[in-house]
Amino acid sequence: MQKSDLTEIEIELQDLKLRLARPGKATNIQEAPAYREVVQSRVAEPAPPEPAAAQPAEDHAGDTFDSPMVGTFYRKPSPEDGPFVQVGDHVKKGDALCIIEAMKVMNEIQSDFAGEIIEVLVEDGSSVEYGQPLFKIRKG
Numbered sequence: 001m002q003k004s005d006l007t008e009i010e011i012e013l014q015d016l017k018l019r020l021a022r023p024g025k026a027t028n029i030q031e032a033p034a035y036r037e038v039v040q041s042r043v044a045e046p047a048p049p050e051p052a053a054a055q056p057a058e059d060h061a062g063d064t065f066d067s068p069m070v071g072t073f074y075r076k077p078s079p080e081d082g083p084f085v086q087v088g089d090h091v092k093k094g095d096a097l098c099i100i101e102a103m104k105v106m107n108e109i110q111s112d113f114a115g116e117i118i119e120v121l122v123e124d125g126s127s128v129e130y131g132q133p134l135f136k137i138r139k140g
Contacts, residue, residue: 013069062118064133068109071102073134075124083124085135089117097135100128115139 008021067073075083075098084096091097091111100107119136122128 011069062136062138063113063115064121065097065111065135065137067100067128067130067132067134069100069102069107070130071100071107071128073122073124073126073128074099074101074106075120085117085120087117087119091115091117091137109134111137113137113139 006022008019010019011017075085077084077096077099084098085091092114093111095111096108097111098109100109115137117135118138121133121135128134
């Protein structure tokens with residue numbers, strides 16, 4: 001929080017609610033040891049964004065799978081493994097699509113619908129925002 005000048009952050013996931021606040025710069029904050037673990041999470045399909053100006057027709061070629069959280073996007077379970085999915089792969093509901101690392105926790109993100117991956121919209125290792133499109137998937 002100090003490195004990014006955040007003074008407060010609140011995260012709510014299903015039955016877990018976490019709120020961190022920093023009262024002032026004079027307060028000493030002790031860091032807890034960093035533990036890395038993989039947490040499987042079933043992600044509900046996000047609500048579609050509010051209608052914007054006319055979008056190109058190519059956007060209708062597939063549905064986007066959007067990020068359920070803020071974090072770092074990883075296509076592979078580890079640096080020496082291959083990606084979870086590639087363009088042309090068919091996925092089923094519940095298949096792992098990627099990992100998003102948030103607060104030193106590796107969250108395995110699973111598809112909420114079956115279909116074919118038609119485009120990967122994010123670079124491996126990049127930061128993603130909540131609701132940011134990650135994949136284009138043609139349902140079916």
